[in-house]
Amino acid sequence: MSTVEPAAPDATTPAPAPAAAPSAVEVRETQREASRRDEIAPWLVALEALRRKGEPEWLAAQRDDATARFARLGFPTTRDEAWRQTSVAALARTRFDNATRGALDDALESMPAFRFGGAFAGREAVFVNGRFMPELSSLGKLARVRVRPLRQVLADDPDALCGLIGAAADDDKHPFLALNLAAFQDGAVVEVPERYTVHGPIHLLFISTGGAASHPRVLIGLNRNSQATVVESYVSPRGAHSFCNAATEVLLGDGAVLDHVRLQAESEKAYHVATTATRVSRSATYRSHALTLGAALSRHDLGVRLEGEGADVELHGLFVSDDAQLHDTHSKLDHVAPHGTSREVYKGVLGGRARGVKNGLIVVRPGAQKTDAQQQSRNLLLSREALVHATPQLLIHADDVKCKHGATTGQIEDAPLFYLRSRGLDEEAARALLVWAFAADVVSKLKVAPVRESVERFLRERLPAAGAVPGTRA
Amino acid sequence: MTMLEVRDLHANVQGREILKGLTLTVNPGEVHAIMGPNGSGKSTLAHVLAGRPGYEVTQGQVIYQGRDLLTLSPEERAREGVFLAFQYPIEVPGVSNVYFLKAAANAIRKHRGLPELDAMDFLALCKEKAALVELPEELTRRAVNEGFSGGEKKRNEIFQMAVLDPALAVLDETDSGLDIDALRIVASGVNKLRSPQRAMILVTHYQRLLDYIVPDFVHVLADGRIVTSGGKELAQELEAKGYAWLEKEPAPAASR
Known part of the structure; x- marks a missing residue:
């Protein structure tokens, strides 16, 4: 099968001229290369320190490869197409230590706020700075489902994950x-056996603390x-100045159905970078709900491959950004097999000097006939300084498909505002109600009540006239 | 006291003069119909009265219950008892009708120095008022106008009016897009809301609505001015003759 990659602009560098003196371009390139090497050097040292003895050979080999790739790629710059609007220069220069114990108290103190009032008790695994915390977790209610710390799986059965990671x-x-x-x-491994329905949501809670970097998987x-x-x-x-670099891989067997909720509510000073990569088999359903509320800089790469015939995918996303937050989501829906359906609705609410990036790519490969893909990005700007880059892209290599995409960005409209005011609501209350209404269809699709309620609470706190928006459903 | 006195009102929309010297007096208990061809300024009048931003009054006065209406914000007008039933009601997803109305009703009650209604009292009030326009209770719990049919939206406007209990109600093309059954229901709701204390202004293109809501006065608006006024018979006359006779120089047939 031929593969089709997104058409990134060809980044071929001109062949070096045989001239004796280096050109200005060459000098700049050399300087960039030097500063890139300086930037990653401490990270490579930190990686070396993280190496563990006794890991399975296949994993050690994968890690060597990955380290080499990271060393070769370095941190992305705004010269990279996929990072054009998102500079990670400050993140790359920050030194994080890997101390965990000292910061644990911090985490413990904040714990109750993160636990949704105990709604997930019995189905909850807690990680602090990327490490499983058995004393904080409660996994008693999971009958035939296995939710295990990744490190433990590697210890118990070193080859179980061979070929699965990556x-x-x-x-x-x-x-x-x-x-x-x-x-x-460390990280989590969730495995659901054939023809088994898990009752009640499984909660994986990742807490990052100040000064720490973590890479949960x-x-x-x-x-x-x-x-x-x-x-x-x-x-x-x-206030925690943390860096979380998460990666989640999802494999759905034939006919499997996953509701995958992702809530990012880190501190206003945090860096959050994450990849979610999902493969969807025949007649399987993947529904993603991604809520991006926190962090100073947040980047989420969400990639879904519809590999089996009749795969069904829904991506619902909401980001709410204020002050100087930057929220960047790159989504990719890769239709490989025929009769796939994908629906994507991403919404952004931006105030202050917030920056939003929503890049959405739909790829339809040759042979993925009868694909039905729709993608929508809608953004609401609440201030003059807020800015959003919404870029939908379609790459279609099959002829019998239905694909639609659209991106809109606007402010609160006059007509609805006037409608609400004409009923006696003051302007602030009317604005708050309209922001609420804008976010409502994404929020209301959150079937996990404690998460939905926490997002509603967040919105209420964020909106100027909090009293105006609904407290609970009437 | 006079409910509303409009004197020599001139108003611009997007820099274009739409109202060009409109004068109108409305007393409590009266129902006035404003009729006229498209573009004559009917809806502009309705929106100016409700205080829509962007509708600029350049000349004239509007006195409402002895106060200068034009200095008030839209919400202040609503709290003082002015209500506009919209031609195109807006959808507000995620906010239930009842929730929205309770917020509005309590804003108005607070302004009038009345205690706020609690949820139970308010629901009872809603139930009573929804019956006026045969609005299914289920619709009162749904998000404001979301997924409502045209007729349901119009009924919802009259339901809101009933709950908010205005002194002056302006109904903008409330008959447009209604089939005859829906029109009958809406009109019957409006008729039940007629009272000696309340005044109504019905803005309409067609005489049809006035078969069901019989006005005390009919005014014909053309090119931003009231050109003729009369009793309910005037509406029938208009229905028979159309609006063409109003124009001093009838447009040539080719441009129709």
Whole structure:
């Protein structure tokens, strides 16, 4: 099968001229190369320190490769097409230590706020700075489902994950993903047996604390005709200057159904970079709900491959950005097999000097006939300084397909505002209601009530006239 | 006291003069119909009265219950008892009708120095008022106008009016897009809301609505001015003759 990659502009560098003196371009390139090497050097040292003895050979080999790839790629710059609007220069220069214990108190103190009032008790695995915390976790209610710390799986059955790590997430071009593979210490492995339906959502809670870098890795496997809801939440205590670089791989067997909720509510000073990579088999259903609320800089690469006939994918996303936050989502829906359906709705609400990036790519490969793909990006700007880059892209290599995409960006419209005011609501209250209304269709699709309620609470706190928006459903 | 006095009102929309010296007096208990061809300024009048931003009054006065209406914001007008039933009601997803109305009703009650209604009292009020326009209770719990049919949206406007209990109601093309059954229901709801204390202004293109809501006065608006006024018979006359006779120089047939 021929592969089709997104048409990135060809980055061929001109052949070096045989001239004796280096040209200005060459000098600049050399300087860039030098500064890139300076930038990653401390990261490579940190990676070396993280190396563990006694890991299975296949993993050690994968880590070597990943380290080499990271060293070769370096951190992306705004000269890279995929990172044009998102500079990670400040992140690359920051030194994080890997101390965990000292910061644990911090995390513990914030714990209650992150636990959704105990709604997930019995189905909850807690990680602090990427490491599993058995004393904080509670996994008693999971009968035939296995939710295990990744490190434990590697210890118990060293070859169980061989061929699975990296099976969905391709880190060829993504330095952060390579960094995750090189550096992950722990994570979660969720496995649902064939024809089994998990009752109640599974919660994977990742807490980052100040000054720490973590690279949690999650592997979710749903076997044939099984069904589950998995919630990943990424949080950090207020003011924590943390870096979380997460990678989640999802493999769905034939007819499996996964509701995958991702809540990012880290501190206003945090860096959050994440990849979610999913492979969807025949007649399987993948529904993603991604809520991006926190962090100073947040980047999420969400890639889904519809590999089996009749795969069905829904991506629902909402980001709410304020002050100087930057929220960047790159989604890719890769239709490989025929009769696939994908629906994507991403919404952004931006205030202050916030920056938003929503890049959405739909690829339809040759042979993926009868693909039905729709993608929508809608953004609401609440201030003059806020800015969003919404770029939908279609790459279609089959002729019998239905593909639609659209991106809109606007402010609160006059007509609805006047309508609400004409009923006696003051302007602030009317604006708050309209922001609420804008986010409503994404929020209301969150079937996991505690998460939906926490997003509603967040919106209420964020909106200027909090009293105006609904508290609970009437 | 006079409910509303409009004197020599001139108003621009996007720099274009639409109202060109409109004068109108409305007393409590009266129902006035404003008729006229498309583009005559009917809807502009309705929106100017409700205070829509962007509708610029350049000349004239509007006195409402002895106060200068034009200095008030849209929400202040609503709280003072002015209500506009929209020709095109807006959808507000994620916010239930009842929730929205309760917020509005309590904003108005607060302004009038009345205690806020609690949820139980308010639901009872809604139930009573929804019956006026045969609005299924289920629709009162749904998001504001979301997925409502044209007729349901119009009924919802009258339902809102009933709950908010205005002194002056302006109904902008409430008959447009309604089939005859829906029109009958809406009109019957409006008729039940007629009272000696309340005044209504019905803005309409067609006489049809006035078969069901019989006005006390009919005014014909053309080119931003009221050109003739009369009793309910005037509406029938208009229906028979159309609006063409209003134009001093009838446009040539080719441009129709």
